[in-house]
């Protein structure tokens with residue numbers, strides 16, 4: 272599609288052409304089954320192991336700790352299911368109120384199965400309180416799962432501190448790092464994390480590939496039971512081409528990481544400031560500092576997020592209201608509700624998420640077209656007109672009070 276401005280990179284990213292190039296021979300030339308005894312299959316296995324090596328290098332872990340899955344959701348589901356299987360006597364799970372539905376809906380399912388789930392609260396900036404975790408964690412807890420960064424707001428969680436606490440208490444710690452890979456360095460030699468999820472399509476690899484990192488020594492039971500692939504830890508013939516693609520995407524991500532944290536951060540900050548300055552009654556959702564460099568989530572009071580998205584879409588701008596998976600639902604985002612964002616603001620939230628493919632010109636265009644769109648929608652919003660009339664009355668009252676004080 273020509274002339275679109277794609278700022279929805281937390282939903283999915285463009286496959287890097289260099290990644291696609293690496294993948295192509297694995298559809299046509301190297302199509303052998305990596306588990307086959309013949310050399311034709313063995314050669315494919317060799318390339319899988321090379322990709323595993325690249326990913327291990329990217330995460331600073333051992334290749335044997337990498338399990339290929341089909342997506343971030345499968346990695347998340349596997350981590351929690353594996354811990355519950357490994358510790359059947361422990362029937363308590365701790366997570367947060369702001370996880371992706373990959374965790375949220377699994378924990379709802381587990382509640383029906385009789386497990387106890389504790390959800391950590393977040394403050395108005397979307398941040399958790401580690402002391403709440405300290406109080407909740409017990410010998411009955413099988414696993415703590417806290418996302419590394421939030422997909423809607425970009426808020427980054429104190430993973431190192433959480434991991435240390437879990438180690439002290441002897442509880443498995445999983446983190447969903449789907450939104451972090453490629454944006455922040457992940458060093459698993461330093462991070463006290465037992466399991467970690469990644470998803471290829473969030474870092475310029477294709478859809479249909481994920482990773483679950485499982486630290487050596489962590490008790491583990493497979494979620495997909497089948498063949499002996501992935502050392503018996505995940506059944507199913509490997510999705511070879513996407514594995515090769517993810518290996519290359521990780522190699523490239525390492526190369527582009529500095530750019531994400533300087534240039535993309537600068538463009539994101541420009542977009543954030545440009546919109547907040549130009550639009551009255553607009554609020555930043557999320558933490559000012561502890562936030563991914565590519566993400567900004569803004570609430571526009573008294574307008575519907577969906578209406579804003581449609582008008583942005585008319586201008587060729589692809590953004591998101593809440594998370595991609597909750598768009599289309601009329602419920603405001605569970606993340607913003609957990610942060611206590613008022614109803615009138617939670618409904619009008621838009622997430623812009625950038626990638627290394629965005630340009631300054633695109634950001635300038637969004638800053639130019641978004642404010643008039645909000646103004647137009649507010650001009651037909653009865654809530655805004657009522658609020659505006661009330662604000663004007665307030666201003667007039669204050670002006671008169673000041674005038675009276677000046678006379679006395």
Ligand code: PLP
Pocket residue numbers: 281282341342343344345347371373418420421422447449450470471472481
């Ligand atoms: N976790 C987070 C934080 C996400 O943002 C997403 C996707 O948006 C997922 C998990 C699910 O990943 P996948 O789409 O690969 O299943």
